[in-house]
Amino acid sequence: MSRIVTLASGQLGPIARDESRQSVVARLLELMREAKGMGARAIVFPELALTSFFPRWYFEDQADIDAFYEREMPNPATRPLFEASEELGMGFYLGYAELDGGNGQTRHYNTSILVDRGRIVGKYRKVHLPGHADHRPEAPFQHLEKRYFDVGNLGFGAWHAFDGIAGMCICNDRRWPETYRVLGLQGAEMIFLGYNTPTHIPWEPIYDHLSDFHNHLSMQAGAYQNSAFVVGTAKAGVEEGCDLLAGSCIIAPSGEIIALATTREDEVIVARCDLELSRHNKEHMFNFAQHRQIDQYGLITETAGAVEPRGRP
Ligand code: CDT
Numbered sequence: 001m002s003r004i005v006t007l008a009s010g011q012l013g014p015i016a017r018d019e020s021r022q023s024v025v026a027r028l029l030e031l032m033r034e035a036k037g038m039g040a041r042a043i044v045f046p047e048l049a050l051t052s053f054f055p056r057w058y059f060e061d062q063a064d065i066d067a068f069y070e071r072e073m074p075n076p077a078t079r080p081l082f083e084a085s086e087e088l089g090m091g092f093y094l095g096y097a098e099l100d101g102g103n104g105q106t107r108h109y110n111t112s113i114l115v116d117r118g119r120i121v122g123k124y125r126k127v128h129l130p131g132h133a134d135h136r137p138e139a140p141f142q143h144l145e146k147r148y149f150d151v152g153n154l155g156f157g158a159w160h161a162f163d164g165i166a167g168m169c170i171c172n173d174r175r176w177p178e179t180y181r182v183l184g185l186q187g188a189e190m191i192f193l194g195y196n197t198p199t200h201i202p203w204e205p206i207y208d209h210l211s212d213f214h215n216h217l218s219m220q221a222g223a224y225q226n227s228a229f230v231v232g233t234a235k236a237g238v239e240e241g242c243d244l245l246a247g248s249c250i251i252a253p254s255g256e257i258i259a260l261a262t263t264r265e266d267e268v269i270v271a272r273c274d275l276e277l278s279r280h281n282k283e284h285m286f287n288f289a290q291h292r293q294i295d296q297y298g299l300i301t302e303t304a305g306a307v308e309p310r311g312r313p
Helices: 021-037 062-066 079-088 169-176 178-185 207-227 277-281
Strands: 005-011 042-044 091-100 106-117 120-127 158-161 164-170 192-193 228-236 237-239 242-244 250-253 257-260 267-274
Touching: 005 250, 021 042, 021 079, 021 192, 021 250, 021 267, 042 192, 042 228, 062 250, 079 106, 091 192, 091 242, 091 267, 106 164, 106 192, 120 158, 164 169, 164 178, 169 207, 178 207, 192 207, 207 250, 242 250, 250 267, 257 267, 267 277
Parallel strands: 005 042, 005 228, 042 091, 164 192, 192 228
Antiparallel strands: 005 267, 091 106, 106 120, 158 164, 228 250, 237 242, 250 257
16 A cells, blocks of 8 residues: 655755845746646745845844745735645645734744645744854854744644645754654654755854755654655755755655755755655654653753763662
């Protein structure tokens, strides 16, 4: 027995600072239609897929910052994506900057949504915000996610979608095993994520030459240890002078990469994913209910930082 769903990754090349939302959406639509032609049921777009990766710039004027955020979804610029999703019978994951004015408080989130057949199925707000909040004028670019975004308040969600269970996370979340585990504990068979990863970290260049390796290592480990397909989609290439990692991929529950982008531009890759493979691994090697020993894992939620060793003689 098999349960095949064809998944696509819709990698984007750079987005210019002055590129309009309409122009980016036209690029996304082209990728979506191409993926449909390749048999895809759903396509995963990058993190902050509607704009340049603006946290690389220090802005003092809040209006300059807020121009990068969406106040509603869909909105006139993004509605064509929802219409195409309905027309093509397809789903998509889209990352964008969200300005939420609910409860009388303005909040800024690094957000992704899962849409199927024109309807929002799920929303996620990024939990692990990397970088810094202070201005570092000596650096060639900034990474101000800690300044421009609030920590996500929706948790790591998973939803019934695409004949299986799909979960979402965003970029830096993929480096943290807790992300995948919380999704795995909801039975996620597909994990969708988008990323913007500079290949050079000015204040921590020691691992620059391994950025591609660490990208895939994290996602392959998360896929294997949680018996899920992972679709990771880059915004790639040189954007506003900053080189962004490519390497968009689709990973099987075995941990193997089964589709890999070969360019640093707009590109679609697809893979036929048998979700029964995910179920099989969840019932054997990674049968959580049978093998996890939760009374031994307390430290994971008791402390964020390391504590004194607790080993016994
Ligand atoms: N967008 C994002 O989360 N990027 C980070 C790089 C942060 S470097 C300060 C990543 O983990 O890929």
